[in-house]
Amino acid sequence: MxxxxxxxxxxxxxxxxxxxxxxxxxxxxxxxxxxxxxxxxxxxxxxxxxxxxxxxxxxxxxxxxxxxxxxxxxxxxxxxxxxxxxxxxxxxxxxxxxxxxxxxxxxxxxxxxxxxxxxxxxxxxxxxxxxxxxCAVLENYSLHFNYTAMNDVMLIVKQYNCSIIQQDTQLFCYMQLGIPKVRKNEVLFKLNDLQGVEITAL
Missing domain, CATH: 3.30.230.30 (Impact, N-terminal domain)
Structure with a gap:
């Protein structure tokens, strides 16, 4: 830790x-x-x-x-x-x-x-x-997901006060996210629960 x-x-x-x-x-x-x-x-x-x-x-x-x-x-x-x-x-x-x-x-x-x-x-x-x-210390992750998962991803982003650093929304979406360190485990758990969302630590 x-x-x-x-x-x-x-x-x-x-x-x-x-x-x-x-x-x-x-x-x-x-x-x-x-x-x-x-x-x-x-x-x-x-x-x-x-x-x-x-x-x-x-x-x-x-x-x-x-x-x-x-x-x-x-x-x-x-x-x-x-x-x-x-x-x-x-x-x-x-x-x-x-x-x-x-x-x-x-x-x-x-x-x-x-x-x-x-x-x-x-x-x-x-x-x-x-x-x-x-301010919360943020840890950066990149997400790749299908556009159909956009609403579910945005719900988690808003709920946990994540910061969107970069995003490219097309049929396949890319998002660079700053996740508050203190809530990181919950956020990653919820994102991993979604279908077809790939998460990589930056």
Whole structure:
């Protein structure tokens, strides 16, 4: 039996917050994240919206194994921006989340402790603004079946909150399905009960 979790926590919508310290303004943006490619898009968007800002520091965590993360200080002293942001993501125990903090310099140097506090506070405020949701960990399977079994398959898909990742419905149907790990045995049992449905783990 694997000890990987059945559920994980994440956010579904974006949130913004602002933190000020001695004239410097820190705008924090929390985003739900599907993949690393989105990070570039969000950063480009923020640089367009805030062209006069001096730093765009960020951190993200992706996936369930806790190994896929990145911190970026974007010119701030090493460890003073990205890491405090990541620590806030981790303290909320969420994943598939990106937090970017955009800084407008106010003329006064804050020192490393001041920067750590500002980036940490801005990230924490943004994450407080957004509801945290629990998602089921999905395991992927492919199904091949005759079109006549479609209604029975869809009934099981809806009943157990499975996610259809891909489907091709013709006379012979193909479906790629994400099955909630916690209900996997029941779903597979029911699908195996149907006539002419082939199931393969991906």
């Amino acid at each position: 694997s000890d990987s979790p059945d559920f994980y926590f994440t956010i579904q919508q974006t949130a913004t917050a602002e933190f000020k310290d001695r004239g410097s303004k820190f705008l924090a943006f929390a985003y739900p994240l599907k993949d690393k490619e989105q990070v570039k898009d969000y950063l480009l968007q923020l640089k367009k919206e805030h062209p006069k800002a001096v730093h765009y520091c960020y951190a993200y965590r992706l996936g369930l194994d806790k190994n896929d993360f990145r911190v970026n200080d974007d010119g701030e002293p090493s460890g003073s921006a990205g890491k405090p942001i990541l620590n806030q993501i981790d303290s909320k125990q969420v994943t598939n989340v990106l937090v970017v903090v955009v800084r407008y310099f106010g003329g006064t140097l804050l020192g490393i402790p001041g920067l750590i506090n500002a980036y940490k506070s801005a990230a924490a405020l943004a994450l407080q603004m957004v509801p945290i949701i629990q």
